[in-house]
Amino acid sequence: MSKDTKLIVVVRDPVTRAISDYTQTLSKRPDIPSFESLTFRNRSAGLIDTSWSAIQIGLYAKHLEPWLRHFPLGQMLFVSGERLVSDPAGELRRVQDFLGLKRIITDKHFYFNQTKGFPCLKKAEGSGKPHCLGKTKGRAHPTIAREVLRQLRDFYRPFNRKFYQMTGRDFGWD
Numbered sequence: 001m002s003k004d005t006k007l008i009v010v011v012r013d014p015v016t017r018a019i020s021d022y023t024q025t026l027s028k029r030p031d032i033p034s035f036e037s038l039t040f041r042n043r044s045a046g047l048i049d050t051s052w053s054a055i056q057i058g059l060y061a062k063h064l065e066p067w068l069r070h071f072p073l074g075q076m077l078f079v080s081g082e083r084l085v086s087d088p089a090g091e092l093r094r095v096q097d098f099l100g101l102k103r104i105i106t107d108k109h110f111y112f113n114q115t116k117g118f119p120c121l122k123k124a125e126g127s128g129k130p131h132c133l134g135k136t137k138g139r140a141h142p143t144i145a146r147e148v149l150r151q152l153r154d155f156y157r158p159f160n161r162k163f164y165q166m167t168g169r170d171f172g173w174d
């Protein structure tokens with residue numbers, strides 16, 4: 001691949017990612033089984049169903065491995081989905097630097113919208129009016145049994161640690 005090609009990958013805690021993924025499917029098909037029942041191949045044995053795409057996609061280290069065989073790490077930027085919410089300007093500073101752009105987007109472009117519960121733009125391109133992402137971004141997630149969350153955290157931990165090593169960034173998910 002060309003050395004001028006740059007890849008930007010946004011990653012978030014694979015547990016919340018899985019719940020977000022499930023929430024999106026649920027919004028289209030309200031009759032699907034519960035998150036808890038889809039998570040396990042065998043719940044009493046604590047065996048996670050890694051064939052379920054919502055779980056599979058969060059195995060970031062596994063997905064990154066083949067990319068690194070063909071593509072240098074220096075041409076990739078990993079953006080934290082959590083920081084994109086808690087500090088959008090900080091994360092976008094990294095993006096702008098990575099792309100060799102002037103730091104045009106800063107803190108002054110964002111405000112925290114209490115109703116939305118997320119940062120929004122003070123002025124949208126074109127309209128000049130405040131703009132938040134649409135209804136399909138930032139949906140309320142269902143409450144998931146604590147024990148299931150714990151089991152998922154344990155399951156992802158080694159893959160997360162490997163991912164931190166591979167990317168050189170600790171995303172703080174565990």
Ligand SMILES: Nc1ncnc2c1ncn2[C@@H]1O[C@H](COP(=O)(O)OS(=O)(=O)O)[C@@H](OP(=O)(O)O)[C@H]1O
Nearest residue numbers: 019020021023084085118119120133136137138139
């Ligand atoms: N500013 C702002 N406003 C709203 N939402 C924000 C924002 N920044 C990040 N996020 C998070 O983006 C998540 C949805 O992005 P996705 O890439 O998963 O969307 S999609 O799969 O393409 O529909 C979405 O996930 P959910 O919370 O599960 O809806 C948000 O957590």
